[in-house]
Amino acid sequence: MSLRTAQRASLVDQVIDQLKEQITSNSWQMHAKIPTETVLAEQLGVGRNTVREAVRALTHAGLLECRQGDGTYVRATSELSGAMLRRLRTAEQLEILEVRRALEVEAARLAATRRTDDDIVRIEAALAERERAWERGEPNAFVEADLAFHISVVHATHNLVLIDLYEDFSAALRASITAAGTSLNSTYIPHEAIARAISAGDAAAAEHAGHACMEHILIALTDAQELSA
DSSP states (O other), rough: OOOOOSTTTHHHHHHHHHHHHHHHTSSOTTTTTTTOHHHHHHHHHHHHHHHHHHHHHHHHHHSOOOOOOOOTEESSSSSSHHHHHHHHSSOHHHHHHHHHHHHHHHHHHHHHHHHHHHHHHHHHHHHHHHHHHHHTTTTHHHHHHHHHHHHHHHHHOOOOHHHHHHHHHHHHHHHHHHHHHHHHHTTTOOOOHHHHHHHHTTHHHHHHHHHHHHHHHHHHHHHHHHHHO
């Protein structure tokens, strides 16, 4: 997607809208470094001060992150995601996991009643990748695969609000999944029961499996915190 020259009226607002479009359309991907002020000013046909104000506004909204001496990076894909990241920086891991449980258990229940054949294929593929990452002993790959599995379940609900909310929550979930793995001393928590129940269209079983999975994590986390206290 190419940038276009901004009109004179409300220049800062126009530049904000265009930069935001680059982010939300994934032209600038998460964690990617964006062009410099000079380059953006030239592409947009505005002054560097206008670009600086727009970048400052998007940084305040949480979509961008300015790193002194390095550049500016994409930090979130929406204002909600940015606000959530700011809030979750100070949240306890237990609080994050409790919210995660609420979202994922309901997602599993809804997915069982709404999933399509394509959804089942994606869920099973994500589960298989999760298994492979665990067997290879690759913690970073496992975190991404585990999150991809849960995202595939959420997408199978076909609830657009839930999908957007969960994807905005995903950055915090990465940290939560990583921390949970450390706290549980790398205990493996199988997800096959969730996938099976969704595939079978059994909402009650899917809800139970999702709840059992999260309870296992929460109990183990509580035990780990008590031991370290």
